[in-house]
Amino acid sequence: MTSPNLPTISFEFFPTKTDAGHEKLLATARQLAEYQPDFFSCTYGAGGSTRDRTLDTVLQLDGEVKVPTAPHLSCVGDSKAELRALLERYKNAGIRRIVALRGDLPSGMGMSGGGELRYANELVEFIRAETGDHFHIEVAAYPEMHPQARNLEDDLANFVRKARAGADSAITQYFFNADSYFYFVERVRRMGVELPIIPGIMPITNYSKLARFSDACGAELPRWMRKQLEAYGDDLQSIQAFGEQVITQMCERLLAGGAPGLHFYTLNQAEPSLAIRNNLGFAR
Secondary structure, eight states: OOOTTSOEEEEEEOOOSSHHHHHHHHHHHHHHHTTOOSEEEEOOOGGGTTHHHHHHHHHHHHHTSOSOEEEEEEOTTOOHHHHHHHHHHHHHTTOOEEEEEOOOOOTTOOTTTTSSOOSHHHHHHHHHHHHTTSSEEEEEEOTTOOTTOSSHHHHHHHHHHHHHTTOOEEEEEEOSOHHHHHHHHHHHHHTTOOSOEEEEEOOOOOHHHHHHHHHHHTOOOOHHHHHHHHHTTTOHHHHHHHHHHHHHHHHHHHHHTTOOEEEEEOTTOSHHHHHHHHHTTOOO
């Protein structure tokens, strides 16, 4: 694993709906495990819709693939009893890291989400109250502002609340402008938050999917990148080569500027993230 003086490298997966998809996920995880990442993480569907699949995937990645794996845990739609039971399952299985989120609201669900806890800072406090220091708790950070935040100042205050509730570190939403990351970190440092903030990195492999996803989650796709990607049309090879180059350059700048690590959103694929990682010169 990475020494304290080197950047951390981690990879995120999403639980699949089919056996074939799950086998592909495991094959991808085994390939990435050869490069000794610090941890994997596994997402949790809107309103806890993938609760069981997330649990099964996390236990398999941690127990069989032998990489420490952090489940995403959200409070939307879950009662305290359900959250308590999940925490107990993870604790008994030897899981030591959790990504604590408010979670996405399923369509038709009100802003309260139907759970007893409404916000991520309340979930962090709950995990700490239930399990003490057993879990390393990651929270989310939004360098370009959460899409549902009223304004940037409110969003920064929300992050500070999560940090002070007992979080150990943070992983950002992906972005394509390193300055947004550096500005976010500078602002929260001035507000007294010193926890490590790890940039989330999204490899570029498909322009149309990336554009839709970015518009939905509030990640800014710079105009010059959109225009270049549009110019490639259906030429996936050129899109991927361009994406690998610009994301590698951004990661180089992030690490040179003091980012404590990189967290890759793999979309259950190994090669795009590995290409960037290897371009950065990390030893196997």
